[in-house]
Amino acid sequence: MQNISVDELKSIANDLRIKAVDMIFKAQSGHPGGSLSAAEFVTACYFREMNIDPADPKWADRDRFVLSKGHVCPIQYAALATKGYFDVSVLDTLRKEGSILQGHPDMKKCPGIDISTGSLGQGFACGAGMALAGKRQGKDYRVFVVLGDGELDEGEIWEACNVCNKYELDNVVVFVDWNNLQIDGTCDEVMPLLDIGKKFEAFGFEVWNIDGNDMQQMVDTLDEIRDRKNGRPKCIVGKTVKGKGVSYMENVCSWHGTAPNEEQYKQAMMELKGAAV
Amino acid sequence: MSLIATRDGFGDEIVALGKENKNIFVVDADIGKSCKSAAFAKALPEQHVNVGIAEQSAAGVAAGLATCGIIPFVVTYAAFGSMRMVEMIRQEACYPNLNVKIACSHGGVTPANDGASHQCIEDMGILSTIPNMTVVMPADYQSARKLVRAAAEKYGPVYLRFTRDAVPEIYGPDEQFEIGKAKQLRDGRAAAIIANGDTVRLAVEAAQKLADEGVEVRVLDMHTVKPLDVDAVAAAVNDCGKIVTVEDHNIINGLGAAVACVAADMGKGQVKRIGIQDQFGMSAPYERLLAMNGITTENIVATVQALVKA
Numbered sequence: 001m002q003n004i005s006v007d008e009l010k011s012i013a014n015d016l017r018i019k020a021v022d023m024i025f026k027a028q029s030g031h032p033g034g035s036l037s038a039a040e041f042v043t044a045c046y047f048r049e050m051n052i053d054p055a056d057p058k059w060a061d062r063d064r065f066v067l068s069k070g071h072v073c074p075i076q077y078a079a080l081a082t083k084g085y086f087d088v089s090v091l092d093t094l095r096k097e098g099s100i101l102q103g104h105p106d107m108k109k110c111p112g113i114d115i116s117t118g119s120l121g122q123g124f125a126c127g128a129g130m131a132l133a134g135k136r137q138g139k140d141y142r143v144f145v146v147l148g149d150g151e152l153d154e155g156e157i158w159e160a161c162n163v164c165n166k167y168e169l170d171n172v173v174v175f176v177d178w179n180n181l182q183i184d185g186t187c188d189e190v191m192p193l194l195d196i197g198k199k200f201e202a203f204g205f206e207v208w209n210i211d212g213n214d215m216q217q218m219v220d221t222l223d224e225i226r227d228r229k230n231g232r233p234k235c236i237v238g239k240t241v242k243g244k245g246v247s248y249m250e251n252v253c254s255w256h257g258t259a260p261n262e263e264q265y266k267q268a269m270m271e272l273k274g275a276a277v
Numbered sequence: 278m279s280l281i282a283t284r285d286g287f288g289d290e291i292v293a294l295g296k297e298n299k300n301i302f303v304v305d306a307d308i309g310k311s312c313k314s315a316a317f318a319k320a321l322p323e324q325h326v327n328v329g330i331a332e333q334s335a336a337g338v339a340a341g342l343a344t345c346g347i348i349p350f351v352v353t354y355a356a357f358g359s360m361r362m363v364e365m366i367r368q369e370a371c372y373p374n375l376n377v378k379i380a381c382s383h384g385g386v387t388p389a390n391d392g393a394s395h396q397c398i399e400d401m402g403i404l405s406t407i408p409n410m411t412v413v414m415p416a417d418y419q420s421a422r423k424l425v426r427a428a429a430e431k432y433g434p435v436y437l438r439f440t441r442d443a444v445p446e447i448y449g450p451d452e453q454f455e456i457g458k459a460k461q462l463r464d465g466r467a468a469a470i471i472a473n474g475d476t477v478r479l480a481v482e483a484a485q486k487l488a489d490e491g492v493e494v495r496v497l498d499m500h501t502v503k504p505l506d507v508d509a510v511a512a513a514v515n516d517c518g519k520i521v522t523v524e525d526h527n528i529i530n531g532l533g534a535a536v537a538c539v540a541a542d543m544g545k546g547q548v549k550r551i552g553i554q555d556q557f558g559m560s561a562p563y564e565r566l567l568a569m570n571g572i573t574t575e576n577i578v579a580t581v582q583a584l585v586k587a
Contacts, residue, residue: 060345060346064344106372106373107344107373108373108374114344115340115341115344115369115373116368116369116372116373117368118368119364119368121333122333122337122364122365122368122369123337124337125333125334125336125337125338125340125341125365125369126337126338126340126341126344126369127341128334128337128338128341129337129338129339129340129341129342129343129344129345129349130341130342130344130345131341132326132338132341132342133341133342133344133345133346133347134345136323136324136347137345155333156331156333156334156337156365159328159329159331159333159334160334160337160338162328162329162331162334163326163328163331163334163338166328166329167326
């Protein structure tokens with residue numbers, strides 16, 4: 001864990017949002033909505049919570065980060081570049097031929113990516129495997145997993161929950177980015193999720209329901225979780241706003257996977273830069 | 278000649294490997310007893326995981342373990358290991374080229390009385406089409422043991438296909454095997470029979486019958502479907518010209534198709550494929566299911582004779 005204030009984290013989250021929208025604009029391709037909703041968790045993990053070394057991305061004792069909803073990788077790429085895993089200028093190559101920044105995260109190409117993801121529902125089980133390896137190898141690293149709410153439609157998510165419960169993987173911290181929008185509509189329309197927190201509780205998790213875009217709540221929750229080595233996996237259900245920080249993207253379904261045009265880009269930059277603390 | 282199933286070869290070798298290397302893990306999906314990983318679970322509980330009847334997460338958990346230096350063997354039936362979790366194998370094992378092994382029993386029509394749901398005639402074709410994947414089917418107990426060990430020693434994803442029924446031992450314990458290198462069991466120039474798995478014994482029997490009639494054929498145990506031993510196939514095309522393939526797998530996308538592609542690329546030779554005739558099975562005795570598809574010693578003999586006379 002690194003000492004850093006909530007205000008500094010807010011400022012970094014805003015900067016990561018700027019970088020994410022900027023790279024998606026330059027690529028004219030990518031997923032802004034979910035990148036923006038997950039910014040607080042990604043920032044809190046990379047800049048405060050996780051025990052990592054950008055100079056040694058494969059360090060065996062590092063904390064792991066699994067972006068199970070891999071399509072929001074722009075926000076993770078922004079965090080990795082800012083942390084120094086690669087040069088910030090590389091962000092301009094997102095989704096371009098030969099880039100280390102694939103449309104969905106590729107662990108063989110991009111330093112700092114702990115598992116390749118992109119097909120929804122799959123990353124979580126890999127994270128469980130990493131956490132189980134840590135337990136069996138006597139290591140005390142933790143595994144931070146980002147799940148989309150729509151991704152919870154996938155059956156493999158709940159299989160992975162069973163694994164976390166059975167093997168008492170209290171070194172797993174799952175963040176559910178509950179922005180309530182998926183591609184074909186709201187989660188309620190496409191496939192009602194009911195009470196996500198209660199579901200995870202029923203699967204043996206300790207659950208925190210928070211405002212996932214509130215950095216103070218995020219930090220407080222991660223503080224509370226840190227030393228709870230009680231055999232129970234952790235789940236933060238974060239109520240978030242898809243497209244958070246860019247007014248015209250907020251809560252608008254079509255910004256799931258659309259790049260802004262020139263005019264929209266300028267407005268987004270104006271709003272995000274204006275929000276800088 | 279003693280009879281023992283290839284799944285027993287896996288079960289015995291994986292215990293030996295696990296005792297030698299604490300990074301060898303088994304990830305079971307609740308059919309370990311049937312797939313012969315139960316002894317491993319008992320002997321090496323700290324290297325054993327059972328995710329329940331949940332093949333998708335079995336593959337995912339294995340990939341996660343592999344990122345941490347563990348060599349996981351996911352153990353289930355071929356039908357589930359090749360289809361229920363195929364996308365997880367593709368995305369999380371093959372795409373990142375992780376050191377995940379998929380070790381499946383009940384390949385082909387050996388789960389005979391279980392019916393079509395448990396028989397698996399598609400697996401080697403499906404998995405062969407995924408980049409980075411290696412696909413292996415041993416012919417007997419000893420080769421199963423050797424090829425399990427070779428799979429553990431080879432970096433990258435490997436699919437191993439074993440079968441349920443006891444089959445005659447072909448090889449002695451000192452025989453050496455290399456993934457991607459065919460074993461020549463007999464030589465001859467009239468034709469070549471290229472088989473894998475449980476059908477190798479049929480090929481050997483057929484070759485003996487043909488020899489009794491004065492027709493000398495080459496027999497290759499092509500235990501590795503991918504990467505195919507192209508040199509051995511090319512040599513068979515050049516030396517024998519006429520080739521009969523035999524497999525307990527759909528004739529589409531299996532061993533026969535792979536062999537035929539080599540001959541087509543060479544613009545030489547003639548290939549006849551014996552295998553499952555692109556049809557689902559049913560609950561019936563194993564030998565009957567094979568016979569329904571022409572996978573018999575008699576049909577191999579007849580097919581070779583017809584080719585040789587043509």
